[in-house]
Amino acid sequence: MSIKAVLFDMDGTLLPVDYDVFVKTYFGLLAQHMTKFGYQPQEYVESVWSGTKAMIKNDGTKTNSQAFWDEYARIYGENARQDETVLNEFYVTDFDKVRSVCGENPKAAIAVREMQKLGLSCVLATNPLFPECATISRMRWVGLEPSDFVHYTTYENSSFAKPSIGYYKGIVEKLGLDASECLMVGNDVDDDMVPQSIGMKVFLLTDFLINEGNKDISIYPNGSFDDLINYVKANI
Numbered sequence: 001m002s003i004k005a006v007l008f009d010m011d012g013t014l015l016p017v018d019y020d021v022f023v024k025t026y027f028g029l030l031a032q033h034m035t036k037f038g039y040q041p042q043e044y045v046e047s048v049w050s051g052t053k054a055m056i057k058n059d060g061t062k063t064n065s066q067a068f069w070d071e072y073a074r075i076y077g078e079n080a081r082q083d084e085t086v087l088n089e090f091y092v093t094d095f096d097k098v099r100s101v102c103g104e105n106p107k108a109a110i111a112v113r114e115m116q117k118l119g120l121s122c123v124l125a126t127n128p129l130f131p132e133c134a135t136i137s138r139m140r141w142v143g144l145e146p147s148d149f150v151h152y153t154t155y156e157n158s159s160f161a162k163p164s165i166g167y168y169k170g171i172v173e174k175l176g177l178d179a180s181e182c183l184m185v186g187n188d189v190d191d192d193m194v195p196q197s198i199g200m201k202v203f204l205l206t207d208f209l210i211n212e213g214n215k216d217i218s219i220y221p222n223g224s225f226d227d228l229i230n231y232v233k234a235n236i
């Protein structure tokens with residue numbers, strides 16, 4: 001079947017970023033923000049990591065948001081759930097400072113718009129570990145808006161995370177398409193190439209390649225955004 005929808009990963013794909021630098025900056029700013037409300041920086045970072053792991057292990061029985069806040073409440077007590085407002089405040093204010101450690105690649109937005117011109121649906125298939133407000137901020141860092149996507153994944157609307165195949169099945173179901181009609185574009189071999197197992201087409205963007213298992217990437221269509229555009233034109 002021909003391609004009808006293109007799923008784009010965010011970090012390292014649409015958004016050029018060194019993951020380690022991104023995480024260090026992000027958690028540093030977050031801890032600084034939360035110290036205003038009585039939290040200890042290192043302890044708080046560890047608790048957010050624990051919540052993140054809970055989302056990655058989510059089995060679909062609850063949203064990722066619920067998984068995160070259940071773990072948060074386990075650590076700090078049920079009353080700590082009220083901190084969601086405080087945390088979201090960070091994402092609409094200081095989180096934008098993380099942009100300073102991210103790169104820019106105009107071809108990312110160009111690639112999305114090229115897919116739109118070809119009549120394809122675009123999905124932001126970013127690992128849904130962030131709330132919607134943070135996800136929208138990251139979109140805008142690369143010159144895109146929510147209206148550029150028919151769907152984008154957040155921790156509120158997802159019940160799985162990468163690399164779970166349930167994450168990709170959920171997107172396919174949301175689109176009402178067959179997996180073979182979708183193309184996943186990402187830079188992480190382990191996280192982004194797994195939907196090939198359910199018949200989805202994949203394209204490995206190599207600009208910020210993550211290949212922790214040292215796998216042979218020649219088994220995947222791969223290359224730059226220009227290569228991606230050519231690949232899609234040949235398969236629609």
